[in-house]
Every structure is written in C-alpha cells, then in structure tokens.
Amino acid sequence: MSEPLMRLLAELPAAELEPERAERIRRSCRARLTRQAPRAWNSGITFAPLWRPLVALLGVAYLIGAIIEAVRVYRFS
Amino acid sequence: MTAVDREAELALVARLRQGDADAFDDVYSAFNTRLFTFLVRLSRRRDVAEDLLEETWLRLVKHARRLRPDTRLAPWLFTVARHLHVSFNRSRVLEDSAAVSLLAVWPFSLEQASPFEAVAAGELERRIEHALAALPSTSREVLLLVGVAGLSHSDAADVCGITPEALRQRLHRAREALANALERDAATEPPVLGGIASCPSR
Secondary structure (H helix, E strand, C coil): CHHHHHHHHHCCCCCCCCHHHHHHHHHHHHHHHHHHHHHHHHHHHHHHHHHHHHHHHHHHHHHHHHHHHHHHHHHCC | CCCCCHHHHHHHHHHHHCCCHHHHHHHHHHHHHHHHHHHHHHHCCHHHHHHHHHHHHHHHHHHHHHCCCCCCHHHHHHHHHHHHHHHHHHHCCCCHHHHHCCCCCCCCCCCCCCHHHHHHHHHHHHHHHHHHHHCCHHHHHHHHHHHHCCCCHHHHHHHHCCCHHHHHHHHHHHHHHHHHHHHHHHHHCCCCCCCCCCCCCC
16 A cells, blocks of 8 residues: 555645745745855855965975075084 | 756856855745645645745755765755744644644646546545645655655655655655655545545546
8 A cells, every 4th residue: 555655745735835925935045145146156256266376385484494494504604 | 857967066156155146046936835735734824834844945045055076956955945844833832623624725727627537636636635644744854755746765864854764764654654644634534536545536
C-alpha cells in the first residue's frame, strides 16, 4: 500500500497563496535584495583591490628596510 | 518549474550572491508554491504558513550574499522553512483539534473528471488531508518533504537534520501510520470508490 499512498500524496493539490500577497512578498524581497546589493557589493569592489596591494607594498618596504639595515650593521661591525 | 537542474541552479545561486533581483524572481517562481504547500500542511494553518513563507524568503534575501556557491536551493529553502516552523511551535502550542478543521484550503482541479469522480476524488483528498493532519509533526514532515514536495531521501534527510538511513526509517513508520489512519477513517465512514486501499490512483 505504500507506493499508491505516496502517489496519492504526490497528487494532492498544491496550496495557492493569494496572488496579492505573493506579489507583495516578491516585491518586498526584490527591494531588499536591491537595497543590500550596492552597499555590500560596492564595498567589496572598492576596497578589496586597494588594501591588498597596500599591504603588499608595506611588506616589501619593510623587507627592503630590514635588508638595508642588516647590510649596514654587517658592514660597520 | 518543479525541479531546477543543477547547472541552472548553480547559475541562479551565483546571480543571487551578486544581488541579482531577477534571479530572486526565478527562485521565487520555482519554489514559492512548493514551499507554501509544505508549510500549510505542516502548520495546518494558512495564516501561520503565510507568515512563515514570507520569513523564509526574507531569510534567503538576507543570506543571499553569503550563500555557498554550491548551495542546493531546495534543501536550503525547506530547511529554513522547517526551522521557522519548529521555532514557531516552540513559542506557541497548536491545538490539534482546531487545526484539523482548517484544512479545506485547497482548490480541487478536476476539470476532466465526471461529477461522481470529482466528488469521490474530493472525498479521498479530504480523508488524506485529515489523516495527514492527525499524524505527529515528525511523521508529517517526512511525508510532506518526500511525498508531496518531491525531495530525494538525501535532501529530505538534510532538511530534517538526520541521516538518510534514519530518514528511511522515519518515512517507513510515517507511511504505516498514515495507512493505518486512512483505514481507520475508511472503517468509520461509508467508502467512496471502494475505499482508499482499492483506489491507488485517479
């Protein structure tokens, strides 16, 4: 009896949301998604390319400074 | 759209992660009726189901950017919907007897059936709905996820937070409980079209 039972369950009618409410939910979610998008995505796009090279540049500068200092100490010792 | 193929689903997830509102529309069209049907039958109350449905979609919007690229939308959405229902039940105890009386909420679509078949099928559906509504929530949800929403055993197990093996066992018990409830119901009411057991399909 299990298989016919599952078939009967699959054939049960779907519940329909009132079209006005469905449309209201859809519009509200769309609006929220659109509002979220510029803030979240712009911040990613604007800052990600900036801070990474900056950190790399500072790291390289620090490394060069350390090497120069090491050479200077070695030469005068 | 009753099922989203995997490639299209991955593309939809990628667009959602970028905040594409048209992608949201596509997901909404694909899943809204299935989710609402699941929530109505799980909660047994239209007003509750409407609120939980709205909250499910709001959760998707809220988490859209943080979705994993390989997210599977059906399990994700049904998991959120189920969790919301569990939270709702924790905050408010539902009266079973009152809920069963609120079941006549689905329009029947029997355009091609004869008047007798239409009445019989409507009666059959009414019996199934009542039997389903009388089941414990854990049994009802697995039957709704697998039998009505059409999720695979593996996806339904993910939604319920159990192993596929535990899901199979729970589904087996739920089927038995539903069959017993239908037989009890058939024994107390005059059978239409010879009763449930002899009417496997319409």
